[in-house]
Amino acid sequence: MTEPEHGTTPTASPTDERVASHERVATGALAGWMRSCATHPWRVVVSWLGIIAVLIALVATVGGALEDEFTIPGSDTQKATDLLEAEFASEQGGVLNLVFAAPEGESLDTPVRKAAIAKAITRLESSEFKPSEDTVGLTEVADPFDDETFSDNGRIAYAQAQFDQVIEGKDRDAVVAVQDAVRETVEPAGVTVEFNGDAEFPPVEQGASEGLGLLAAIIVLLFVFRTFVAMLIPIALAIVALITAFLLLFILAGFTKINTITPILVSMIGLGVGIDYSLFIVTRFRQLLHDGLSKQDAAAEAGASAGRAVIFAGATVAISVAGLAFIGLDFVTKLGIGSALGVLTTVLIANSLLIAVLSLLGHKVDRLKIPFIRAVDDSEEARDRTPIARWGRFVTANAKVVFPVLLIAGFILAGTSALVRLGAADQGTQPLEQTSRRAYDLLAEGFGAGFNGPIPIVVDVNGDKEAATRIYERVKGLDGVASAGEPQFNDPGTVAIVFVTPDSAPQDEATDTLVDTLRSDVVPAAVAGSDAVAYVSGQTAAFKDIADQIISRMPIFLLFIIGVTFIVLAMAFRSIVVSATAAVTTLLSAFIGFGVLGLVVQQGHLLGLTGLDKTGPIETFVPPIAFAILFGLSMDYMVFIMSRIREEHVHGLDTRAAVEHGISAIGRVVVAAALIMGTVFAAFILSADRVPKEFGLLLAVAILTDALVVRMTLVPAFLTLMGEKSWYMPRWLDRVLPNLTIEAPHAGAPTPATPAPEPAGGS
Known part of the structure; x- marks a missing residue:
């Protein structure tokens, strides 16, 4: 055990001198709620049955169908669309x-x-x-x-x-x-x-990906728990939470338009967090049972500690998704809200219904053991002998080597994200099983690559009917243009459309360049000195407008997500070092995910494994939505592992020992949760549509990297190197921030360790 630096938190007492978990009784409002759920479990179960019945009735009366709507306020594309309509x-x-x-x-x-x-x-x-x-x-x-x-x-x-x-x-x-x-x-x-054509779109296919994700989760949970009853609890909770989320989604669809891809994201996120959050609470419950608590006390204490971490984890996802509103695109915001429904329902159910079910089960949670496999011993002594515990001790013992090696490797892999090109992947990149892809290929063969993506120039003539003709004359001989159609006027002759067919496919960079040329040079010159107004529209232009909007709003989007999350984690862990580390390392995981997605989908490396046969750009709306989801979910793992590390530190251990004991206590759960979440996401690579494939691949890579490499290795190594400075918190900030910690207050617990004092001259 390392000695603390001069002037930092006093040296921790040995493990055997810590207050045993069963001697600490959680106090506070949340602990009171958890004890109420554990003491009156049937009331909770009946209440949730009533809630679900009410939601079903609301879907039948005020619920609506899903409908695609993409608006880009203030853009040329939107102005053209409004004019045409x-x-x-x-x-x-x-x-x-x-x-x-x-x-x-x-x-x-x-x-x-x-x-x-x-x-x-x-x-x-x-x-x-x-x-x-x-x-x-x-x-x-x-x-x-x-x-x-x-x-x-x-x-x-x-x-x-x-x-x-x-x-x-x-x-x-x-x-x-x-x-x-x-x-x-x-x-x-x-x-x-x-x-x-716009009338042909594949229906949203659900079931196969979710089924494969559940199957993988069952296998991982059986390996973790070694009993069928314990395995079934997270699966059942995830399904109930997912059903509740879908009921809320269709109720919401009765009041506003919800895009048809939203159920894919709801399933993807809902299944992952539903299983992960309940896995975290069930594991803590079993540990407390094995430490000697009664079934009601163990359920209440698991909710007060692990459930508290779940609430914080869910809050980070909610914060991240709320940040999508700053993008200023309604359909992006709604996709984020839909994605958050699974998290919301999981947090609510995990901190009520799950606690009640665990209280009813008690030691029955260990029934139906898998034959021929030794049962898991969740006692503290047994946890210290596991491979995960040995890994934690290896990381702390070799932190000076582990940290720089992983950091350099991470930056190199994250650097590949600079190669990512945002745009609009056309139907030529869809799987060959789709009729729209085969039609696209036939049209490209018969009429040219650009035929599938004409660029309509919509002209509001405002009394100058010759404006559309001037645009046509300037466009038809332009480099990169295969052909141009003569102006088509509406019946009153007030609006005209000039269709431009490029030489290149809709997703090609050459088509992007042509759109820029039309907007910045050709069209303005044609209507100069006239009252006519013209807008360059079409698929390529629309995705360029979306990209421009996202890029222009990205700074405030990132500032909100990172800033608010930093504050929340600073409140939770009373350390700006921990909260800053969480933000920076999550960005690293995100860029690694984006880089790998670009290498596969855009560059074509291992493309066949995704079921695609043609490369293309990444859809412009994928990065902000994926980043918001990823930032929230990766914070989950930071919250889970750091809550246990801080708990060990608060109750007497120095930083290195707290890291080792935290990893031994919760590391197995974090690894299992990451494997489950990653597998659920990866299962969506098998979806028929390209966009779910992109989301599945990106989130699977980023989550597995974040949990297994960053949270279980890079962060512990960094905390070990920082020592007691890991808990540094400026006194003025400590006084300003509410004392809202993840570690629940416990009666009879030692006084929490105070923050490390500021260095001389600190603020």
């Missing part, structure tokens, strides 16, 4: 592209194939697919054999089918019916047909 009302319905193709080396222009395609078009124009009061329908279907829709090689053609309404999730069956009708009509003639 106001002036082209008749064209607001969804469009489904029917992409026909003959076999390689053959032509569609044969009597049999043309007849089959014509029959399919005629069928779509019949009353079978007309709009009705109950369902959406087709208002128009174009001719695929027009000169502009029939490829030069004769192999590929497309037709646009116009629906009467914007297609939403509830309209999916109507779209599928159209697709099935076309397929069954043309395929006997040897014609392949694929579909894309």
Whole structure:
């Protein structure tokens, strides 16, 4: 055990002189609540059944469906969208592209194939697919054999089918019916047909990823607990919390638009934290039982200590998600709020229902042991002999080597995040199993790479109808432009659209450059001296606008998240060293995750493992949402491990010994929790859509790095090197900050160690 430095906290007493955990009784409001839940468990269980019943009733009465809505306030893209919605009302319905193709080396222009395609078009124009009061329908279907829709090689053609309404999730069956009708009509003639357009989007697929995540969690929990009953508790709590989160999500959808990708994030975050938080509390409960407490006392004490850490951990996630509001994009904020629902429900259930269930179970939590595997001994003496405990002693003994080596390696890997390019990955990067990807490839083959991403220039003529023509004349011969369409005016002639087809694909940097050129040079020159106003829009422009908005707001976003979290952790641990370490190391983990995501998805290293076959940029909204989630979740591990280290320090051990005992007590849980969380995230790499794959890969890498490398190795090594200075807190800040600590106050406990005194001349 190291000796303390002169003027720091007094040398800790040996382990066997510490106050035993069962001799310390938690006090305070939270401890009183936990004792109430443990003493009256059936009241808590019945209350939660009633809450869930009320939520189900609310979903049935005021709940709504999920609907995608992306707005970018103040941007050219949004101004163009608003103008089109106001002036082209008749064209607001969804469009489904029917992409026909003959076999390689053959032509569609044969009597049999043309007849089959014509029959399919005629069928779509019949009353079978007309709009009705109950369902959406087709208002128009174009001719695929027009000169502009029939490829030069004769192999590929497309037709646009116009629906009467914007297609939403509830309209999916109507779209599928159209697709099935076309397929069954043309395929006997040897014609392949694929579909894309804004009416074709894959439904949100859930179940497979969540199931794999649960299976992995079950395996890890069985290894940790060695009993089926203990394993089932975190799984059951996570499922209940997830169900509650989804009920809240659909109630929220009744009052505001919630994007269809939100359930993926709710599942991803909800399952991970649901299992992790309950794992933390159940482990503490079993340790207290094995130390001799009664089942009610153990449940109450586990809630007062581990449950308190769970509340702080959940608060950091809430703070991080709240910071997304500073981005100024409504859909980003709502995605964050949806992600936080799983955390909110888990914290509430873990600190009430879980405590009640543990109180009812008592020593039954150790029943149904796995055969042929030795039961886990959670006593303190046994914990000190585990591999995790030995790892903690290795890290502290070799801190002077471990810390610089890991820090340098981390900075090198994090540096790869500088290569990440934000943008809009087009449908050409989606899995080949999706019809929209196959349609994209056919259209790119038949009509050029830029055909799938036209750039619409929307012109509000304001009395100058020639403005749209001047834009067209300047654009059609521009470098990087494959073709430009003549201006298309609305009926009153007040608004025109000039469609520009680039040479490059929507996701290529060359297309980004073309958008910049149009906005900064070509369009302003064409409308100079005129009252006309023009906006460059489209997918590429939209994602550029999103990126610009995110980058401009990123400083205040980061300042809020890091600043508020710093203050919360300073209150919790009464140390600015610990809170600053948490913030800096979390940033390191985040940049490592971003770097690895870029290396895989953008650079193509090990791309096949994700189920993708084509690289592309990272979607612009992924980094802020992932960062907010990651910052909150990585703080969870910091809170979990540091709460136990601080508890050991408060009750008498010096810093190095507190680190060693903290790791031996909670390290196994942190490792298990990280493996569970990482596996749950990684399971979403198997999703059909690219965006969940990106979130899953990024969060899995970052969480595993953060928990296993940063929290279990880098931070303990740093604390060991800092010694008692780890607990430094300026006296003025200690007086200002509320005394809201993670370690619950205990009757009969030793007086907590005072903060290390300030150095001479300190503030």
